[in-house]
Amino acid sequence: MKNEEYLTKEKFDEFTKELAVLKGTRRKEIAESLEYAKSLGDLSENAEYHEAREAQGTIEDRISKLEELLKTANIVSSNTGDSVGVGSSVTVEKDGKKFVYSIVGSEESDVVANKISMKSPFGQSILGKRKGETFTFKAPSGELSYKITDIK
Template sequence: MANISYFTKEKYDELQQELLHLKTKGRAHIAAEISEARDKGDLRENAEYDAAKDAQGMLEMKIAKLETTISNARILDESQIDTSKVSILSKVKIRNTANKKLVLQYTIVAEEESDLKQNKISVLSPIGKGILGKKVGETAEVEAPRGKMKFEIMEITR
């Protein structure tokens, strides 16, 4: 079964641009490196050629992964997000019930978009999984690496 990922229009366009770049400029760059290494002589003992071929394999693997991600992508319209419960692309304020003063705000995003520096957490992360589907005022019990934690849902916006 395909792993469907949900993206904003901006992130989807960004992924498509990255794929186009890898297929055009990335492949051309690797081809030039292989050609240059091939011109240096005996391929059996040519470390530059081996490195260039390895880089080509890694590039093709990255292209294949991006193609799969894009083919399984679904674009979400942020204006259609239900703010009565936590869902993907929701902005959520949560409070750790053990430490009543600590209030955190996260945006729930797809795995590929997660970026903790921007307070974007994946729906597949322990906190993301734990708060998904919860409503304001509900408490979510999250199985984190440090043990069980409880978070109260304070606010849901988009």
């Protein structure tokens, strides 16, 4: 599998807004912090200056990562097909209990919100499966099997 990234339209929009804030407001704040820190004198022992430079590096790294991600990501809408794909909301059953998961790209995975990365063992095992099929994957606790009861 290539190192492609998939984003929902909502996550793409969220990252676009974050990038705008970082490039606008945050860059300006960091520049002001650097100017203030420089005005304090000796840069070799100036904690404020070193903190501002570190924050600047962190922000520039994030800007670079977001720009690359937004430029190259595949935007997906909710998958309404017969098989599980990125963007699908899938209901699965295990031991009589039902769980609903969304299959997403790795940049927006969030286990607490039941958003499972397509690159995770669960995600890789469920991709392409259809309603009624059972799939098994290896988890740290051992092999787990689920039955797909619905795909939206």
